[in-house]
Amino acid sequence: MSIAHRIHSLEHGLSRTGDDDDRHDQLESRLREKQAAFRKREEMVGFRDEWIPKSQIQLAFQRKG
Numbered sequence: 090m091s092i093a094h095r096i097h098s099l100e101h102g103l104s105r106t107g108d109d110d111d112r113h114d115q116l117e118s119r120l121r122e123k124q125a126a127f128r129k130r131e132e133m134v135g136f137r138d139e140w141i142p143k144s145q146i147q148l149a150f151q152r153k154g
């Protein structure tokens with residue numbers, strides 16, 4: 090399950106805890122952990138986030154071969 094979907098599920102669960110303080114605290118803690126993981130992931134730059142012109146890719150293959 091993706092982090093964003095898990096965050097959404099935890100938020101939904103929090104809204105339904107009612108008077109169960111222990112369950113609310115547990116879900117809140119897990120939500121904070123998932124939000125931190127999501128922020129950390131958002132700060133990373135991956136290959137899919139970078140745009141590389143086709144001409145540069147072709148040159149890299151030509152140099153390699």
